Amino acid sequence: xxxxxxxxxxxxxDANAAAAILRSCVHCGFCTATCPTYQLLxxxxxxxxxxxxxxxxxxxGQTPTRKTQLHLDRCLTCRNCESTCPSGVAYGHLVxxxxxxxxxxxxxxPAERALRWVLKQGLTSTAFGPAMKLGQLMRPLLPAxxxxxxPVKQTAGVWPTAxxxxxxxxxxxxVQPAMTPNINSATARVLDxxxxxxxxxxxxxxxxxxxxxxxxxxxxxxxxxxxxDAWWPFVQDGVEAIVMNASGCGVTVKEYGHLLQDDPVxxxxxxxxxxxxxDLSELLPDLVGALRGxxxxxxxxxxxxxxxxxxxxxxxxxxxxxxxxxxxxxxxxTGAEAHLCCGSAGTYSVLNPALSGQLxxxxxxxxxxxxxxxxxxxxxxxxxGCITHLQSGxxxxxxxxxxxxxxxx
Numbered sequence: 001x002x003x004x005x006x007x008x009x010x011x012x013x014d015a016n017a018a019a020a021i022l023r024s025c026v027h028c029g030f031c032t033a034t035c036p037t038y039q040l041l042x043x044x045x046x047x048x049x050x051x052x053x054x055x056x057x058x059x060x061g062q063t064p065t066r067k068t069q070l071h072l073d074r075c076l077t078c079r080n081c082e083s084t085c086p087s088g089v090a091y092g093h094l095v096x097x098x099x100x101x102x103x104x105x106x107x108x109x110p111a112e113r114a115l116r117w118v119l120k121q122g123l124t125s126t127a128f129g130p131a132m133k134l135g136q137l138m139r140p141l142l143p144a145x146x147x148x149x150x151p152v153k154q155t156a157g158v159w160p161t162a163x164x165x166x167x168x169x170x171x172x173x174x175v176q177p178a179m180t181p182n183i184n185s186a187t188a189r190v191l192d193x194x195x196x197x198x199x200x201x202x203x204x205x206x207x208x209x210x211x212x213x214x215x216x217x218x219x220x221x222x223x224x225x226x227x228x229d230a231w232w233p234f235v236q237d238g239v240e241a242i243v244m245n246a247s248g249c250g251v252t253v254k255e256y257g258h259l260l261q262d263d264p265v266x267x268x269x270x271x272x273x274x275x276x277x278x279d280l281s282e283l284l285p286d287l288v289g290a291l292r293g294x295x296x297x298x299x300x301x302x303x304x305x306x307x308x309x310x311x312x313x314x315x316x317x318x319x320x321x322x323x324x325x326x327x328x329x330x331x332x333x334t335g336a337e338a339h340l341c342c343g344s345a346g347t348y349s350v351l352n353p354a355l356s357g358q359l360x361x362x363x364x365x366x367x368x369x370x371x372x373x374x375x376x377x378x379x380x381x382x383x384x385g386c387i388t389h390l391q392s393g394x395x396x397x398x399x400x401x402x403x404x405x406x407x408x409x
Contacts, residue, residue: 021089024054025089041355051072095235124174207227227273
């Protein structure tokens with residue numbers, strides 16, 4: 001798809017990067033078959049191909065409108081289209097650029113601006129933890145929509161104190177320690193049982209995804225640089241990997257090298273950080289041998305939901321269910337629409353609650369039939385956002401797969 005950049009974009013790095021991505025698109029429309037919003041709305045402009053045309057028009061000088069902005073906002077950035085695309089269009093990077101260019105020209109309504117500001121500042125603030133504790137205390141009194149966003153208080157469990165020659169870094173995250181703290185401590189305990197010490201750099205915080213995807217791209221990059229600074233002494237000391245137990249954070253950190261490639265100070269370090277980053281599931285082949293004799297596996301059925309950030313963003317499929325099966329767990333992926341987004345998508349469930357809710361109910365319907373007429377005993381996933389979103393729509397417990405592994409130790 002050839003793009004004639006408007007004169008005011010010809011010297012823009014963003015516009016030229018977008019034009020380069022557009023050149024790989026061949027208009028085939030395969031992406032429409034796997035786009036969640038197109039399946040719900042049936043509007044070509046709510047499909048990747050339609051959004052690509054909208055971005056192309058902006059690059060060529062057409063003035064974007066509020067309608068243009070809404071179609072781009074409705075994209076979940078699930079990147080399912082990237083898994084489907086035969087031409088390898090880097091749609092995720094393209095839509096980030098498109099949103100930035102459109103938002104520069106189309107002002108948002110005051111209420112919408114306020115909500116987006118609260119999300120990008122509040123979720124990444126040190127005040128989020130105390131605010132979540134207060135929300136959990138008041139949870140029975142909250143309206144139902146707010147209760148969905150405030151999980152029941154969770155106990156983290158004991159952090160292991162043993163030291164091991166093998167060490168990995170782990171990102172605690174910005175909201176995970178307050179909302180689902182047991183995921184981090186369960187990760188540390190499982191790795192400890194396999195002879196791997198898990199360490200956290202206290203100065204590291206949000207991976208940068210929250211602000212970046214709310215179009216505060218410079219704010220997101222500031223978080224990325226701060227994390228690189230916090231991790232770099234550990235990298236120099238020879239830590240073997242940076243392990244992510246939230247696939248949404250993992251896909252972002254794996255792209256630090258791309259996102260900071262033009263930063264003269266951080267480009268090389270960002271590339272090295274991305275090279276070291278591993279989703280926790282990528283360690284499973286190494287963990288199986290060490291853990292097999294230490295587990296007592298409960299006889300229960302597990303329906304596995306692979307997050308979009310894992311299967312499409314990181315292109316990691318099959319590992320969790322394969323290796324947990326090898327360890328004796330009865331875990332299965334749903335046979336229907338396992339590739340589709342659950343509707344969580346970072347802050348999407350707050351900004352687009354109606355579409356998000358429809359996708360959640362559709363996903364839960366499929367997960368509940370994974371084992372035929374009998375509902376699964378447990379739903380497991382690999383991203384905190386998916387876990388809390390799905391849990392808000394079902395009485396079936398929803399957990400991170402590493403918590404299940406931890407319980408079996």
